[in-house]
Amino acid sequence: MTIQENYQEAKKHYEKWGIDVDAALEQLKQVPISIHCWQGDDIGGFEADQQELSGGIDVTGNYPGKATTPEELRSDLEKALSLIPGKHRINLHAIYGETDGKVVDRDEIKPEHFKNWVDWAKNHDLGLDFNPTFFSHSKADDGLTLAHPDKEIRDFWIRHTIASRRIGEYFGKELGTPALTNIWIPDGYKDIPSDRLTPRKRLKDSLDEVFSVEIDEKYNVDAMESKLFGIGSEAYVVGSHEFYMGYALKNNKLCLLDTGHYHPTEVVSNKISAMLLYNDKLALHVSRPVRWDSDHVVILDDELREIGLELVRNDALDKVSIGLDFFDASINRVAAWTIGTRNMIKALLYALLTPNEHLKQLQEEGNFTERLALMEEFKTYPFGAIWDYYCEQMGVPAKEAWLDEVNEYEKTVLSQRK
Numbered sequence: 001m002t003i004q005e006n007y008q009e010a011k012k013h014y015e016k017w018g019i020d021v022d023a024a025l026e027q028l029k030q031v032p033i034s035i036h037c038w039q040g041d042d043i044g045g046f047e048a049d050q051q052e053l054s055g056g057i058d059v060t061g062n063y064p065g066k067a068t069t070p071e072e073l074r075s076d077l078e079k080a081l082s083l084i085p086g087k088h089r090i091n092l093h094a095i096y097g098e099t100d101g102k103v104v105d106r107d108e109i110k111p112e113h114f115k116n117w118v119d120w121a122k123n124h125d126l127g128l129d130f131n132p133t134f135f136s137h138s139k140a141d142d143g144l145t146l147a148h149p150d151k152e153i154r155d156f157w158i159r160h161t162i163a164s165r166r167i168g169e170y171f172g173k174e175l176g177t178p179a180l181t182n183i184w185i186p187d188g189y190k191d192i193p194s195d196r197l198t199p200r201k202r203l204k205d206s207l208d209e210v211f212s213v214e215i216d217e218k219y220n221v222d223a224m225e226s227k228l229f230g231i232g233s234e235a236y237v238v239g240s241h242e243f244y245m246g247y248a249l250k251n252n253k254l255c256l257l258d259t260g261h262y263h264p265t266e267v268v269s270n271k272i273s274a275m276l277l278y279n280d281k282l283a284l285h286v287s288r289p290v291r292w293d294s295d296h297v298v299i300l301d302d303e304l305r306e307i308g309l310e311l312v313r314n315d316a317l318d319k320v321s322i323g324l325d326f327f328d329a330s331i332n333r334v335a336a337w338t339i340g341t342r343n344m345i346k347a348l349l350y351a352l353l354t355p356n357e358h359l360k361q362l363q364e365e366g367n368f369t370e371r372l373a374l375m376e377e378f379k380t381y382p383f384g385a386i387w388d389y390y391c392e393q394m395g396v397p398a399k400e401a402w403l404d405e406v407n408e409y410e411k412t413v414l415s416q417r418k
């Protein structure tokens, strides 16, 4: 049977439940995923005075073929994008600017340093998102930035954050789609603090100063990413979930929830509906924590499916910006992007093919037996046949055929790199 024939058969199973499969695929096409550039070079970036990765995050593995120039990174992204169905966005960090070999400190970065990215995004019909980089820098060596006790250091990072928001604004103006500029700082302490309040007051004041520069949300939207702990900030993180939740609500900013940034049994899928009651919009970093915030490649596991379901059943696809955040250097990096992003899209498709209204109704009626039974049965519905058809329709390889292309790219391009 062809992919088309399988699709026609599979469709009937879903139609029995009143699911309009073609409409679901149309809806899926409209959902952009913000693909993080940093999977392609182990969060190295292109600063002329590149420094070792810091900030309590770590990339392990030494798989050959890492991108070491902007051209290589863009070429690798193009390869991955050619294997991922749909129209997406690319998420950049401030360390990915291009300065012709000149040292430009973080508080001096300008839109012009990202012109090549914008030209490339225009050519490939992509939106761009942005992140100030508060790690891998001598002024972040002690693990403190916007909450630093030294005003000079704080001011440096405030200038960097404002410069980053200006770059987001530039992306939004040039590309006709607002950039999400996400602030994640590593600030915290390894051991039990004697004062939790003062650093948080400083972070609040720094953010107030950063946002005193108004930027039209038509071009740039601000988000802030909380965290529970990092390497070197095991006991205390200044920018905790509660800190940013309060700040975002009061100041009309977005909270960005990273799926690896909570207690091990705490899940982002359970936060979305609660937060959307009070926040118009949210952002996500979909990652996969394995025992800690390990940033493994996203797989189609229970939590990913549950996130997809929450976004779809709560009609939140327009309210939640979906970004990815994983970095694995132990496997082919183009494959990592492809696997993780395809899985994110699969989770959304799975949710769109679920009889959500019927299941909600069962719950309202207290019919938990049928609710559980159907939720389980739908796991083995012919979802794969619909996915394959979607890939074929979108002009990307169905099933594992994309792997041949990655292997070929590895042979002809990645393995030739020094």
Ligand SMILES: C[C@H](O)[C@H](O)[C@@H](O)C(=O)CO
Binding pocket: 038, 043, 057, 131, 184, 225, 227, 258, 285, 293, 325
């Ligand atoms: C590189 C990213 O900004 C970083 O992963 C951040 O988003 C994070 O999740 C830190 O743990």
Ligand SMILES: [Mn+2]
Binding pocket: 184, 225, 258, 285, 325
């Ligand atoms: Mn993150």
